[in-house]
Amino acid sequence: MSFAWAKTYEPQTGFTKWIDEKLPLPRLVYNAIGAGYPVPRNLNYMWNFGVLAGFCLVLQIVTGVILAMHYAANTEVAFATTEHIMRNVNSGWLMRYAHANGASFFFIVIYLHIFRGLYYSSYKAPREMIWLLGVVIFLLMMATAFMGYVLPWGQMSFWGAKVITGLFGAIPLVGESLQIWLVGGFAPDNAALNRFFSLHFLLPFVIAGVVILHIWALHIPGSSNPTGIEVKQESDTVPFHPYYTAKDGFGLGVFLIAFTFMVFFLPNMLGHPDNYIEANPLSTPALIVPEWYFLPFYAILRAFTDDLTIPFTSIVLVQAKLLGVIAMFGSILVWFILPWLDKSPVRSGHYRPMFKKFFWFGFIPCMIVLFICGGAPAEQPYVLLSQIATAYYFLHFLVILPIVSQIEVPKPLPYSITEAVLGDKDVPGGTDGGGDDPRAAVKGLPGKSPDDGSLQPAE
């Protein structure tokens, strides 16, 4: 699908014509990320992170496949082969540091991508399916990253595996059996390490598959944009290539500067020194913390310190440990119903004054507090702070967003993307680079009057 004015692929040479008849793969690429995909002309740099996330996935798969050529998933040698990669394998240190920091950068990029989705309400109709698939990708990424961190079989690897698999033990009735089944023993050992390696190799390709669905779903309504109003006319869009290939290319350059700086100068900054000590099942590190990208969720897990009881009795309804597990998984699963919680017809946070206040002064500080508390020892004031922030997190999604979307009076929206970009001051020969006033040249969509109001609902 595409807009009516999308350019069509026209093979030029005999060979490309022959290919196009047998397997129109070049046509697919042309329509997906080439000149055949019209994209809103007003995308800002927050729209770079989808392409960057795709780059990170490829980077992780390439470096990961290389590391797997030198690594052995056996508790006897896993730690040693990791050191072998660092010391003996040609450029092994580079591959491993690129892979370890690549995981961190993948999460940075994904978090900014999710941030963009939350601020500009990219999850709203008609783009719910893109958002839902994105949440699936995020869950798969978390599982993949967790299992990858276990592979070097250092202290943090082992104890991280023990704590995270221990979460399943909190499930009533079947928890303990489930945990033993998942780990293949009574504690993480060779069986666990091997299956984690196997799944860590498999899941990125599953992610790649869901990414294809994610992009497919995106190309049905087309990209959203910072105004949140839909594309109405040809002058609202530019072809993806060369306009956004160039813009994304610039973003990729900036990303690579930051990434290579970390790989070459601060390769261990985001890791834990304890993971350079080989796993020891009889000795727990003083402070077990997950990788930085899991800290907010770890804070939610640890925020529950008391059992849920029937008031004024000591009858326990849900144990504290299970509450923490439910809340931690719930904090991400709540994203699955987000498109139906936020009913405001206006998408972009720019035009939603009340939403904007709660977002910047409520949600963002809440995430920062959770991030800090997740890495702090389990003592006051961090416990209380993480409890308050956890409560706010769920309030934001389950109470504040639905209420705000009912009572908020949005600011007036521009008539079109073109108007939002060029404004009323635009004159022929003005900033759009063309000779004619684009508003005079625009053609309305069939069946729609060009004056159908300034407030365009999402549906």
Place this chain on the structure above:
Amino acid sequence: MADASDTATATGGADTHEEGARRRDFIHIAAVSFAGIGATAAVLPMIGQMAPSADVLAESTTDVDVSAIEPGQSIKAVFRKQPLFVKRLTPEEIAEANQVDLSDLRDPQTLAERTAEGNEDILVTMGVCTHLGCVPLGAAEGENKGEFDGYFCPCHGSHYDTAGRIRKGPAPTNLEVPEFAFTSETVIRVG
């Protein structure tokens, strides 16, 4: 497939006596059931292979000689690849454990319920915090025993008393007492 010819029969003159349960319905149900049972049979071993293998299960008992443990002393052994604490309690520690009112406990158990009859001074527990699986301190000389003179988990601050019962902190239950039995006067077999 044979669909085309089937359709021809069904839509031809034959469908007068094939109303209700048709022959083809039976074939559909039979084929889908057969494939379903086959798929289940194929999936079951794929699930079962994840469970602990025979060599892991073979290591699931441990013998510990408790004769050398002095009162007040603990040793760490390994049981199912996890730390096992074996402690000989002093008379004071036994008295302290027995003084506690059971209604004050999160997971009410008496010391007698947690030890073997006739050997109530030998406390055998897993060295695995019931919160998230860290190894509590207190088994080795000079380690922090927590506020209740038993074990203390440094990860999230769970305090266990002299009988290994949870008294304070996030852990939901007492330190697990594995199944064990005295195989002789001085040796216990755990598991």
